[in-house]
């Protein structure tokens with residue numbers, strides 16, 4: 473595990489954008505495509521803007537396939553739909569073609585949407601192991617990642633899958649990659665900054681004894697891949713040296 477701590481968000485996003493582009497270049501050189509899983513929420517908006525502006529001419533974006541590690545069970549035109557945020561901040565600005573974007577179909581019931589999403593992933597990987605080149609993750613201040621929330625069924629789901637999950641505290645369904653699917657990736661990058669994440673990060677990274685039911689981000693531990701945390705001083709202020 474590699475923990476990177478930045479003083480400013482500008483530096484953090486610049487470095488993370490460089491990191492994404494480096495992995496994209498390597499994946500394209502090796503496999504002629506880059507399978508990139510986006511995270512939702514508010515944290516990645518600046519990064520996506522960076523990639524769509526400064527990163528615009530640095531790689532061949534036509535060779536990039538975009539996926540979502542989790543989605544909210546809302547219509548695609550709802551501001552809470554992770555796909556809409558990505559569409560506005562990175563996908564439309566880069567002119568990404570629809571057949572390179574794997575949105576979660578929330579017109580379907582959550583269970584069905586999850587099944588169809590996993591089917592689409594399996595088809596994209598030609599039935600082989602779904603090993604993504606890079607999965608970007610955020611973390612909520614309750615230590616959830618993707619939509620693996622504390623005390624939900626997804627915490628104990630060990631299948632390599634996309635699943636629907638009911639999140640009681642939000643009284644809503646989400647559709648999410650399982651930890652087992654995430655952990656297959658070649659590269660996993662957490663983007664976590666701000667003081668409101670400090671308490672959760674202290675437990676997720678710092679606790680010797682793991683308790684993923686309370687801190688689901690502790691489940692992220694790639695099998696053969698690399699895990700990098702892109703954080704800032706505020707988010708890491710409770711970590712001991």
Ligand SMILES: O=C1O[C@H](COP(=O)(O)O)[C@@H](O)[C@H](O)[C@H]1O
Nearest residue numbers: 511512513514515610611612618
């Ligand atoms: O609900 C979600 O929250 C997490 C963290 O979001 P942030 O707003 O604190 O950046 C995000 O990683 C996840 O994709 C999203 O659906």
